[in-house]
Amino acid sequence: MEIFHISAECYPVAKVGGLADVVGALPKYQNNAGHQVRVVMPCYNTKFKNENSFECVHWGHVKLGDFNFAFNVLKEVTDKLGFELYLIEIPDLFDRKDVYGYEDDIERFLTFQIATLDWINGRNELPDVINCHDHHTGLIPFMMTYCYKYYKFKNTPSMITIHNGLYQGQFGFDKLYYLPEFDLAHVRVLDWNNCINSLAVAIKCAWAVTTVSPNYLNEINISAKGLESLFNMVRYKSRGILNGIDVEVWDPAHDKMLEKNYSTADYKAGKQANKVKLCTLFNLDPTKPLFSFIGRLLEEKGGDLLPGSSAQALQENYQQINILILGSGDTEIENQLNSLRQNFEGNYNTFIGYNEELAHLIYAASDFILMPSRVEPCGLNQMYALRYGTIPIVRRTGGLKDTVIDIGDNGNGICHNQSTISDVCYSIQRAVQLYEDKEQLDSVRLKGMNTDHSWERVCQEYIETYQLIINNKNEN
């Protein structure tokens, strides 16, 4: 099967969060399973782009309303990621350092989507399926169905994978003229609450909708920032597929970013060596249990609960625990977290920013990973933590509910229900007790390390879903 993945992120080319990890891994495993897989993404000015070789396989022009943009399609020459990687180079729009966060994001990603379809449209053969990821690629299923110049795609199945339904890519109908010409009789397909909502459009037009965990699919039928009724309507073509993890990138036995590699055979010594290294870097005490957080410091991640729960837990366990925070996001949360440093010197620290290498070291060195998320479509941190013998402390939501079972139920982590400081602190107290019970601690750690979250198993579920929509096409 020939599969195209279209995405704004892909690790290690450009990463902001879990979307990149998924698009950097799933295609590799699909390729290994015998499919022809290609990933298409914008060409940002990133380290990966500057340090690798590309050949130009296509060039063209796109119109976005009155604007004209030249674009090149660059292919990474060695397929070093385990699949064919194509970057859409549009210098005026993407030759920038960051992936998102610009005023013209709507124009940027719309131009990317049109350039991508123009290129695929011009190839001799159409793919068997196009898998779009999140709202940045959400107008592709619409354009494939309704735009005159893409009539060839009418029978090409498309799928939208939702990594995070909170971000929907909305814009006003004043920008309708950006879209390539289509039959205006279908203009209402674009409409959701009087806006063009890229994610809603994808949900309506794609042949299949997947979310990144089964439980998240249940949750967005109840609460999805205004899209609940739409999710209910498309339940018949929706499926929740739990993400896997790239067990080659995330492997404590071979991870080059660690101080010391380890496996289930020698994890105690291995983890301790990493802990000593990390604690030295951050002025923490390696003889005490280490609780860490890695992620975007936003409300959806429970970032606002971190300053209060850190302060309370550190007071309750005075000089008996360490807390380390790695992340960036809301400036107020960042400032509150930083200001705690002076009160708990030696037991608490922060690194405000993004640092891939440090994240790997933290997964290996920590005893517990905090995930007090309000919303967590799948969550990868808990799966990385488990593989590195680190116990997740999570709120029961989204994919966290699918992957973390409380130790009270003979599980692999510690769970709570409410997004409150007291629930987080109660879980930290339970973790402190677990840390003292070395026998149970080891058994929970080993359980986590032995869990199979690899893509090999999961990737088959994607193939089955593609197959289902391809079969539907053949029946119609």
Ligand code: ADP
């Ligand atoms: P998200 O909602 O952010 O996509 P996920 O749990 O799906 O959450 O994925 C988060 C990914 O981003 C993980 O690989 C995590 O290690 C990484 N990550 C998040 N914040 C940082 C950071 N500040 N530095 C390094 N890695 C980070």
